[in-house]
Amino acid sequence: VKKAKYELHYWPSIQGRGEFVRLALEAAGAEYADVARLPPSKGGGAAKLVALLGSAANAVAPFAPPVLRVGRLALAQTANILLYLGPRLNLVPDDEASRFTAHQHQLTIMDAVVEAHDTHHPISAGLYYEDQREPALARTRGFVDERIPKFLRYFERVVTDNSGKSKTPYSVGRSRSYVDLSLFQLVSGLKYAFPKAMKHYRRAIPKLEALSERVREEDRVAAYLESERRVPFNEDGIFRRYPELDLAPGRKTSRRKS
Numbered sequence: 001v002k003k004a005k006y007e008l009h010y011w012p013s014i015q016g017r018g019e020f021v022r023l024a025l026e027a028a029g030a031e032y033a034d035v036a037r038l039p040p041s042k043g044g045g046a047a048k049l050v051a052l053l054g055s056a057a058n059a060v061a062p063f064a065p066p067v068l069r070v071g072r073l074a075l076a077q078t079a080n081i082l083l084y085l086g087p088r089l090n091l092v093p094d095d096e097a098s099r100f101t102a103h104q105h106q107l108t109i110m111d112a113v114v115e116a117h118d119t120h121h122p123i124s125a126g127l128y129y130e131d132q133r134e135p136a137l138a139r140t141r142g143f144v145d146e147r148i149p150k151f152l153r154y155f156e157r158v159v160t161d162n163s164g165k166s167k168t169p170y171s172v173g174r175s176r177s178y179v180d181l182s183l184f185q186l187v188s189g190l191k192y193a194f195p196k197a198m199k200h201y202r203r204a205i206p207k208l209e210a211l212s213e214r215v216r217e218e219d220r221v222a223a224y225l226e227s228e229r230r231v232p233f234n235e236d237g238i239f240r241r242y243p244e245l246d247l248a249p250g251r252k253t254s255r256r257k258s
Ligand SMILES: N[C@@H](CCC(=O)N[C@@H](CS)C(=O)NCC(=O)O)C(=O)O
Pocket: 016, 017, 018, 064, 065, 066, 076, 077, 078, 079, 110, 125
């Protein structure tokens, strides 16, 4: 089997954090292998990923997937992987200020991802959702009422500010970057998991909506989304559609007392 230049190692049955890396590789038309999704006969499977995580052969042990292997490098942390891939796949502007700005935005997106995850796992990632349903509901109340709008309004502002300066529809610089791809994924995931809230908030984020649609319609992205390589959203991933957590925004923003 011909070795791909980039090897993505991520859980095979969920989009999860790996999806931010998959989208970057796909949108750039990069030659890559989604290793754990290959059959064991081709050196794939989840067991391969578990073996990689525990392997003493890594120069630096990764804490958790996604892991990107490029030659002898094994990089972890989603935002770090994108920091690496950005210039190599032409997914970020050339200048240093733009690269750090893109990384800053990606870190904020990953913060939003943690909070989305914690709606169904508020007590521990080591417990089943079924064992933390009550706190999950309380956590989701706050996420839907306060945190979703806070993140979305922030990114609406980012896109508005940058598009005003650059006369383009993008979040960083003058071209489509990995941040735009990740914003598409964040908005798509929130719509999947929290359709009621997102129906309410989408009116407040016209620039972000337009940017997401633009990404979705890119030739390579559209082809990818239609393909078997795209794992469907499901209730094992980060964005889960549990009817009991699909809350309509309701409460007035309650400010903390101290
Ligand atoms: N901040 C890391 C988080 C990585 C992470 O939490 N990965 C999840 C899967 S999406 C995992 O396997 N976690 C295992 C654990 O935390 O024990 C990143 O952005 O890559």
